Structure formats: structure tokens, C-alpha cells
Amino acid sequence: MSERPTFRIVPLQEQRHVDTLPTPTPDWYPQQGGVHDSLQRPLRDLRISVTDRCNFRCSYCMPKEVFGKDYPYLPHASLLTFEEITRIARQFVSLGVQKIRLTGGEPLLRKNIEVLIAQLSALRTPEGKPLDLTLTTNGSLLARKARALKTAGLQRVTVSLDGLDDSVFRKMNDVDFPVAQVLEGLQAAQEAGLGPIKVNMVVKRGTNDQEILPMVRHFKGSGMVLRFIEYMDVGATNGWRMDEVLPSADVIARIQAEWPLVPLDAAAPGETAQRWGFADSQGRLDPDAGEIGVISSVTQAFCSDCNRARLSTEGQLYLCLFAHQGHDLRSLVRHGTPDAALQARIAQIWQGRSDRYSALRGTLPPSSDSSARRVEMSYIGG
Ligand code: SAM
Numbered sequence: 379m380s381e382r383p384t385f386r387i388v389p390l391q392e393q394r395h396v397d398t399l400p401t402p403t404p405d406w407y408p409q410q411g412g413v414h415d416s417l418q419r420p421l422r423d424l425r426i427s428v429t430d431r432c433n434f435r436c437s438y439c440m441p442k443e444v445f446g447k448d449y450p451y452l453p454h455a456s457l458l459t460f461e462e463i464t465r466i467a468r469q470f471v472s473l474g475v476q477k478i479r480l481t482g483g484e485p486l487l488r489k490n491i492e493v494l495i496a497q498l499s500a501l502r503t504p505e506g507k508p509l510d511l512t513l514t515t516n517g518s519l520l521a522r523k524a525r526a527l528k529t530a531g532l533q534r535v536t537v538s539l540d541g542l543d544d545s546v547f548r549k550m551n552d553v554d555f556p557v558a559q560v561l562e563g564l565q566a567a568q569e570a571g572l573g574p575i576k577v578n579m580v581v582k583r584g585t586n587d588q589e590i591l592p593m594v595r596h597f598k599g600s601g602m603v604l605r606f607i608e609y610m611d612v613g614a615t616n617g618w619r620m621d622e623v624l625p626s627a628d629v630i631a632r633i634q635a636e637w638p639l640v641p642l643d644a645a646a647p648g649e650t651a652q653r654w655g656f657a658d659s660q661g662r663l664d665p666d667a668g669e670i671g672v673i674s675s676v677t678q679a680f681c682s683d684c685n686r687a688r689l690s691t692e693g694q695l696y697l698c699l700f701a702h703q704g705h706d707l708r709s710l711v712r713h714g715t716p717d718a719a720l721q722a723r724i725a726q727i728w729q730g731r732s733d734r735y736s737a738l739r740g741t742l743p744p745s746s747d748s749s750a751r752r753v754e755m756s757y758i759g760g
Contacts, residue, residue: 412474415697415731422648422685424475426463427759428491429483430691434516435552436540437616438580440756442552444615456692460490462711464497466689469721471501473728475687477510479536481759483691486519492530499531512536514578514760518555520563524570535567536576541589542596550586564602575602578673582609583624594633598656598667605651605671611739612699613754626672630654633670642669648685650675679736687728688758695724696758698733704753 414420430452435442458466467478478498485491499511510533517537527535539560540550547557567575577597581587590606597604606629611618633639633654640663642653651671658664674680688696693708705727710720 413725413728415728417682417732417734419648419683419731420685421470421474421687421728423477423479423687424467424470425479425481425686425688425759426467427482427689427691427757428463428480428485428488428494429457430754430757431487432482432484432516432756433487433518433553434484434555436550436580437552438582438609438618439613439616439760440754441615441617445756452692456708458689458691458693458708458711460494460497462693462708463494463689464501465711465717466693466707466720466724467498468501469717469724470687471503471509472721473725475509476503476507477512480513483756483759484516484518485513486515486523492523492526495527495530495532514538515563516551517560517563521559521566524563524566524572528570528572532572534574534576535572536578537564537567538578538580539564539593540579541586542592543589546586546589568601573601576671577602577604578607579604580607580609581624581629583622585622587624590629590632591636594637594670597670598637601668603669603671605673607673608676610675610699612752613756614752615754620676623676625677626652626674627677629672639670648680648683650680652678675736676739679734679739681734681737684734690753690758695727696753697727697731698735699755699758700735700752701733701758702752704758 412420412422432440434440435445467475480491480494482488488494495511495513499508501509503509511531512534513527513532514536515538517539520535520537524535537560539547539557541547542557544557547560548554564575564577567573577593579586579589579593581590593604606626608626609618609623630639638657638661639654640657640661642655642663645653650673652674653669653671655663655669656667684698688699689707690696690704693706693711694704695707696704707720707724710723715723
């Protein structure tokens with residue numbers, strides 16, 4: 379009998395050990411404006427993956443052939459507890475983080491996620507301001523959970539939705555999940571006040587690009603912001619090919635042909651999306667029609683002002699979505715490291731950061747292609 383190959387995606391981790399822990403000195407602590415990395419990018423945004431599991435099997439993220447029933451998901455003991463997450467998040471906030479996004483995997487699968495949200499919503503920036511606390515979800519459990527999430531202190535949600543046509547959507551999620559339930563989730567989130575809601579559509583040429591215009595038609599004027607994401611070469615399992623990427627410029631051209639658009643300024647520094655409003659019959663911005671966005675992670679890198687750090691489900695700190703290695707914060711937390719030293723270590727890691735994979739992607743020689751070692755998005759958090 380021939381042996382069938384099995385795929386095991388083992389997240390790679392920082393091999394250096396805790397003995398590199400710096401002694402906190404006053405210059406570790408953030409000056410006005412927080413810490414900056416070696417390219418002068420501030421630390422502002424923390425994405426926390428709360429589970430590496432998902433109930434969808436989108437082929438661009440967690441393809442069924444790899445993430446089958448024997449896939450070695452993280453055991454429960456490896457997951458950061460809510461208290462550990464909150465403690466780590468507090469250090470990040472002291473260092474300048476203003477926005478926290480919970481992600482995964484599917485974050486609403488994590489049991490009692492509302493408890494974590496309540497803990498995080500109590501955090502305050504050094505200036506005493508509440509955080510921008512948000513969550514990215516596939517929307518499958520949102521109809522049931524929206525109200526409880528809002529009550530716990532969540533401010534808003536981003537919902538991933540790759541098409542409106544039921545058969546296209548079921549094919550994209552690859553678990554036969556009906557689009558109607560995600561639309562119900564969106565409505566529940568809107569009614570619960572979890573806005574402004576963003577709706578993210580990953581566009582794969584030849585798979586769901588015919589859904590671009592129906593999506594714009596549906597969300598225009600709804601109060602929700604629709605954003606188109608270029609299909610990315612993240613992870614090592616999705617079989618990414620450049621010819622399946624539909625560049626954002628083409629997305630905008632297709633929309634412009636139907637609805638003239640007006641470019642808008644970025645809402646915040648380091649924002650990933652380029653924003654567009656709809657023009658009225660005079661060519662001026664129509665304030666009632668809302669806006670759309672494009673996230674051109676492949677064709678127009680936005681590394682130069684990337685201010686995002688990512689904390690994996692088991693407490694590895696990653697400095698880039700395309701990183702190979704994380705920095706182990708969980709062992710610091712579990713070995714009794716005091717807050718000041720934990721904060722100093724995070725500052726040290728951020729100050730040493732020089733990652734800018736997307737900007738370099740096109741310039742790297744093929745021999746340097748290390749995609750096979752990249753961590754999966756479901757593990758690091760999208
Ligand atoms: N389960 C949640 C969800 O569906 O939104 C959160 C995690 S998911 C990894 C976060 C986002 O990453 C989703 O919008 C998903 O579509 C996007 N994503 C995953 N793989 C991607 C890829 N290869 N290219 C572009 N976006 C991707």
C-alpha cells in the first residue's frame with residue numbers, strides 16, 4: 379500500500395530564549411508618541427489571534443486538503459488565557475498601541491470571547507483614552523452574538539464576505555455555508571450598533587470577480603464600507619498564483635465604469651485601504667452613498683507606514699504578516715516576568731523591526747523564495 383503524503387504545518391518560532399531579556403532602563407520606556415521601529419514606524423495597531431480554528435475552509439486561507447480533520451491544531455494549554463492576553467495587550471497599549479483587533483481563525487469560535495472583550499475594553503491609553511476595539515469575523519455566528527459583543531464593549535466589526543451569489547459564496551467558504559446567514563449577521567451587527575461596519579471581500583480572478591459589481595450595488599448607501607482585498611501570497615498552503623490576483627486598479631476601473639468615483643484621503647496614518655467615494659451627477663462627492671476601499675497588498679505595498687504587530691494564539695509576537703519567525707512572549711508571561719521587563723522586551727523587539735516583505739516581494743530573486751516557511755494566516759491572525 380502506498381503511503382499518502384500528509385501536510386503538517388508547524389508554526390516556526392523564535393529560537394532565542396528568555397535570557398535575551400533586557401533590563402528595563404528609562405530609555406526603554408516610550409517617549410511621547412510611543413516606540414518606533416528601525417524604519418521610524420510607530421507601534422499603533424495590535425492584532426490578536428484568539429484561535430487557530432475556523433469553521434470555513436476558504437481555499438485562499440485554510441484549504442480543506444491541508445486543514446482536514448487530522449490537522450494538528452494548537453492544544454488548549456498552548457493558548458494564551460484571557461488574562462495573559464490582557465496583560466500583554468496592556469504593555470502594548472503603554473507602548474503606543476491605540477487599536478486592537480481580535481482575529482484568528484474565527485474569533486467567535488473562542489469560548490466566552492465576550493469576557494476577553496470586556497477585559498480589553500477596560501484598557502486605556504497613556505492619555506486616558508479608550509482603545510479602538512474591533513474584531514474580524516466570517517459573520518457565521520454574528521446574528522447570535524452581536525448584541526453580547528456590543529454589551530461586552532466591542533466597538534465595531536469587520537465582516538469577511540466574498541460574494542452575494544449563494545453558490546459562489548458556498549464554493550468560496552467550501553463548507554456549503556449559506557450567504558443569507560452572513561447577511562443576517564451583518565444586519566444584527568448594524569442593529570446592535572457595532573459600526574461603522576467594514577465588509578472585506580477577497581477577490582480571486584476567475585473565482586469571484588463577477589461578484590464585485592453586485593457587492594457594490596448591495597452595499598452602496600448601506601452605511602457599511604465595502605473593501606476589496608487583493609488575493610495575497612500569505613502562508614504556504616494556498617497555492618497562490620499571480621494570475622489569480624485581480625489588481626485593485628482593475629477593481630476600481632470596473633466600478634468606475636458603472637459609478638464614477640472620487641478619491642478620498644486616508645482616514646488614519648498607516649491605513650491599509652485606499653478610499654473612494656461615489657460622485658453625484660455634478661461629479662461631486664455624494665455623502666449619502668458611502669464609500670468603498672481597496673487593499674492593494676500585492677500591487678501597491680503599504681509597508682512604509684505599517685504600524686501593526688500580531689500576537690499569535692499561543693503568544694508569539696510577529697512583526698509582519700509574511701514573517702517566518704515569532705518572538706515568544708508567552709514564556710515570559712508564564713515565567714513570572716514583571717510588567718516592566720515584559721514591556722521593555724516588546725519595545726526592544728519593535729525597535730529592531732525592519733520587515734517590509736510586500737515592498738521587497740518583486741525584487742527578491744526566485745532563489746530567495748522562502749514561502750514554504752511562512753506562517754499561516756489562520757495561525758498568525760488576519
Ligand atoms: N475568520 C475571520 C474572517 O473570516 O474574517 C478572521 C480571520 S481571516 C484570516 C481574516 C481576513 O483575512 C479575512 O478577511 C480573509 O478573507 C483574509 N484572508 C485570508 N487569506 C487571505 C489571502 N490569501 N489573501 C487575502 N486575504 C486573505
